[in-house]
Amino acid sequence: MIESVSRRAFSGSSGTYNVRASELARDRRLKTLSATVVFLDDTQHCFQIEKRSKGHVLLDLVFQHLELIEKDYFGLQYSENGAAPTPSNSDLVRWLDPSKPVKKQIRNNGNFYFRVKFYVSDPSKLQEEYTRYHFFLQVRQDILQGRLQLPPSTACLLASYIVQSELGDYQPDEHLPGYLSGLQLIPGQTEEMEKKITELHKLHKRQSPADAEFNFLEHAKRLDMYGVDLHRARDSTNKDIQLGVTSLGLVVFHNGIRINIFSWSKIVKISFKRKQFFIQLRREPSEDYDTLLGFNMTTYRSSKNLWKSCVEYHTFFRLHSPQTRTRRFHLSLGSKFTYSGRTEFQTIEEGRHRARLERHFIRSSPSKRLIRQTVPAPVIAEEKSKLIPSTRPSRSYDNKVTSLGAREPRRAWGEASHPSDDEGGFIDRTEERPHFSPLSASRTLSYVDDEPETDRSVSTGVYEIPGYVDTQSQISEEGLVVIRITPDEQGRFGFNVKGGANLNMPIVVSRVVPNTPADRCCPKLNEGDQVLFINGQNISGMLHEQVVNLIRETRDSASGELILTVKPSAVYEAQDIEEPPYQYVPDRPHTNGIDQADALAESMLLLADGLASGALIAQFEQLYRKKPGLTTNESRKQENVNKNRYRDISPYDATRVILQGGTTGDYINANYVNMEIPGSGIINRYIATQGPLPGTVADFWQMVVEAQSTLIVMVTPVVERGRIKCHKYWPALTQTLELSHLHITCTREETEPTGSFIFREFRLTNLETEEERHISHMQYLAWPDHGVPEDPTQFLEFTMRVRKARTGMVEPTIVHCSAGIGRTGVLILMETAMCLIEANEPVYPLDIVRAMRDQRGMMIQTAAQYRFVCESVHRAYSEGLVKPLEEFQR
Known part of the structure; x- marks a missing residue:
């Protein structure tokens, strides 16, 4: 071995070859860079880009590869240590910057990860089914990785939609016990959870994958941690x-x-x-x-x-x-x-003017790649076209599906193929235009x-949020604080709370009003404080309503002093401005005329403020749908099941209409709903019921006879979007409908010039008693096939005509739509609000909804309906369509 050689040895007839220089020259000629992207379905693809390419070039290639149109919600993530992004290394996770070179953002030859960057607040804003599918995959991943925390009941419900999307309808002969044991659906999955998921899976019959995914997102968007x-x-x-x-x-x-x-x-x-x-x-x-x-x-x-x-x-x-x-x-x-991409507003506006694509795409099955023990994990393919199809016999909608261009997904619990906002399910499908406030x-x-x-x-320094320290406070070892509050002269403490066992949330102080007892007491009560005890009583298992009642009972006690044991908020004096302003519903009514007028005006100001801020809708969504403790046993009896239009819309036993002469028993899907107008002595009486079925027409007219009603208000067409919403239970003009001992003849039919409503007159003859009665029938047709009217003008006019027809009536007015809860509730709330305005009383829509739901469950079905009727109430007042009557102006 030659250890050292003189340079002179290479002189003369010799040759050299510079290996390193040749390698470097070759590398300089290679101007491309490889970037591997891992997608939400766990597939991956390697993209070749120029070395000097910036982030937007790679993003464009990714979107072209996916053929993704609504691309502005998505981005590429990477981590500083080159590992896959997880909650544990979230501090190291970065988004690919479109304006910077890609090569400066690759770490340790790591991959880029395709992810949702901006979570849409309402999945209905997404025009493409393909976009919703990617949101579905992202939220699933968030749940499995622990980013999205949720209660076990919600986790099981979301998992059932995943199963419906991947496996289709529940088939007893195919889905044997334990068929979910090989799928990883939620963290901490147990056998008990799988049984619950199976029961929920059975309820999603005939939901396509697109339907199940939409309903999955509809429930996920309500979680506190969604999109955070x-x-x-x-x-x-x-x-x-x-x-x-x-x-x-x-x-x-x-x-x-x-x-x-x-x-x-x-x-x-x-x-x-x-x-x-x-x-x-x-x-x-x-x-x-x-x-x-x-x-x-x-x-x-x-x-x-x-x-x-x-x-x-x-x-x-x-x-x-x-x-x-x-x-x-x-x-x-x-x-x-600065942010240089497009905004949500621009994305939605472009989607409205762009033709819908009818395309097919392949759904992968991430759950099947997470099979535990029994099935080996398959190799991840590099291309989507290489996905291995399921070995289960295919159904027509399993994988290859058509984009939802012409129809909307079915509701979670409904069986209809064309649901409307009246149907069973009570799932909020707000169809509002996006609200932007530049x-x-x-x-x-x-x-x-x-x-x-x-x-x-x-x-110059750090602004420290002051800690909660007070020398007079009683602080326990756990950091709890005891606060004593004495009500003011009007019996008010000056704070609101939110949460409760029924909402799976702790009781938290949501608002403290300045210069009220809660604000002036020492120590002071603060927004965000968690209430643990009230007057020494543990409230951890109480419902929201029980907590509120406990506070009000304290006010009426001998001492009136309220003793709260709270866990102080982590952030001092921060304002939860998303909560509604204090006292949407006053604890005590005003007593004199001047206060009364001020109360009405104040309630309208609060109504406008709640609509503008969204607080009104947030409070509506927290309200119970059915009053706790009220049973619906009669509706579930075998002989009565077929009399219900929707299996999940049932009348309370306590307020249901009981027929005395029913053809097949005393049951009909209807409830008495009485709305009292304080200070006027008026009680508006209604019967809220579903649209009659072919087999319940006789029972419907028997109810009209026994209730002695002379007015029927119908708030739905007979057919909507190709689906029968209500059986035509009346005869044509001049014709007679014969039902055993009752004959109904149509004597008049008139359509309003705009086609918004139809007025009919019936003559009802009781052959047994030979009694004749005239019945007015008012049908409203201007409600759109989906969502709510854009303008309340026609609805307000119809309501005023209903009120005019009710003049002098003491018998109940029968109101129905399809299910008897959605549009039915909207009409009753609107008329109640008009009566309150005339009586110079404040209008608090949420209190009206609560009063209705105490008598028939689920009244006013969606947030969109609630917003619409609240806007209608405010317009009726502000434009002077309804004014306080002279006898109430004192």
Whole structure:
């Protein structure tokens, strides 16, 4: 072996070959870069791009590969250590920046991961079934990885939709006991859970994969953790909290419980300095100071990431288009980051003007790739076209499906192929236009680098959120605080609570009104405080209504003092502005005329504010659908089951209409609903019922006879979207319908000029008693096939005509739609509100809904219906269509 050679040895007739230089030259000629992307169905694909390509080039290739049209909701993730993104390494996860070179964002030759970046608030906003499918895969992944926390009951329901999507209808001969044991559907899956999932799976009969996935998303969107971009932080007491960025604003979580939310409309400015993150809140009219909240982040990088996330979420969900940055000639300090993509508004607007695609795509089965023990995990294919089909006999809708261009998914519990907002299921399918609120220039959300001069006060130090310390408070070893509150002269404590056992949430103080006993007591009660005991009584297992009643009973006691044991909020003096303003329903009615008039006007202001902020809808969605403790046993008897149009819409036993001369028994799917108008002595009496079936027409007319009703209000067409909504239970003009001892003759039929409603007159003859009675029939037709009317004008006119027809009546008015809960409830609430306005009484729609649901379950079925009727009430008042009567103006 030659250990050392003189350079002279290579002189003369010799040759050299530079291996390293040749290798480098070859590498310079190779101008491409490989980037591997892992998709939501666990397939992956390697893309070749130029070395200098920026992120948007790779994103475009990914979207082209997927043929994804609604692409603005998605992005590519990677982690700083090259590992797959998981909740445990969330601080290291980054989104691919479209404006920066890809090669600078690849870590350790790691992969990019295709993910949902912006979670749509309502899946109905998504035009493409293919887009919803990817959202479905993402939320499934969030559940399995623990990002989306949910109660066991909801987990089982969502899992049942997954099973329906992958396996189709439940087949007893095919789906034998234990057929779910090989599928990983939810974390901590047990045999007991699988039995519950099986029972729920049986209820989803005839739902296609697209239907099941839509219903899956409809339930998932209501979870507190849905669509939340979480960031770890600490409060001023050094307690661990999490800050979540959502379409609504910034949410604060503590121990997995949402304790505060700051909406974008409340935030004026967001900024960060080193490891501190700050939000500046809009000053209230009653305040003479600015509120600045600070949070401690783990690192400078995590602080900046949170700030960037806020910028992106606010721009995407709240603005019509991204803000354009103006060039400045002075030295600008701080981040130059801006969101350059399209907003949700732009995406939806483009979708409305774009033709729907009728396309086919292959659904994979992620659950089957997660089979435990019995089946080996298959190799992940590189291309979607290489997916291995299921060995189960295929059904017509298992994998290859047509896009939902012409129809909407079926409701969760309904059996109909063309459901409407009246049908069984009570699933909110809000069909509102997207609500965007771009701020004016004077109140535009600012960022730290927009105005560097104004942020220097922030950079001088950390704004500490004061801890909850008071020398007079009684603090236990667990950090609990005892608060004593004495009501004011009107018997009010001055705070609201939310949560309860029926909502699977702890009881939390949702709002404290300034200058009320709850605000002035020492120690002070704060928003976000969790209430554990009331007057020494543990409330952990109580329903929301029970807690409220317990507080009100204390007010009426001898001492009137309320003693609360609370767990203080992690963030001090933060305002949960998403909650409705205090006292939507006053504890006590006003007593004099002036207060009464003020109360009506105030209720209308609160109504407008609740509609604008969305708080009204949030409170409606928390209200119980059926009153706890009321039974519906009669509806489930074998002889009565076939008399129900929908199996999940049943009358309470306590208020049901009992027939004395029914042809096949005393049962009919109908309830008495009485609405009292305080201060007037008026009680509007109704019978809310389903649209008659062919076999219940005789019972329906028997009910008309026994109730001595002279007015029938029908709030549905006979056929809607090709489906029979109600059997035609009346004869044609001049014709007679003969039913045993009852004969019904149509003597008049008149259609209103716009075609919005039809008026009929019937002559009802009882052959047994030889009695004749004239019945008025009013049918409303202007309700659209899906959703709610865009304009309430015709509905208001119809309601006023109904009220005119009711003049002088003491007998109940029969009101029905299809199920007898949705549009039926809308009409009853609207007429009740008009009567309250005439009586100069305040109008609180939620209280009216509660009164109706105490008499017939599920009255007013969807949030869209509730918003529509609330808007109609406000319009009737503001435009003077209904005014207080003179006898009530004192």
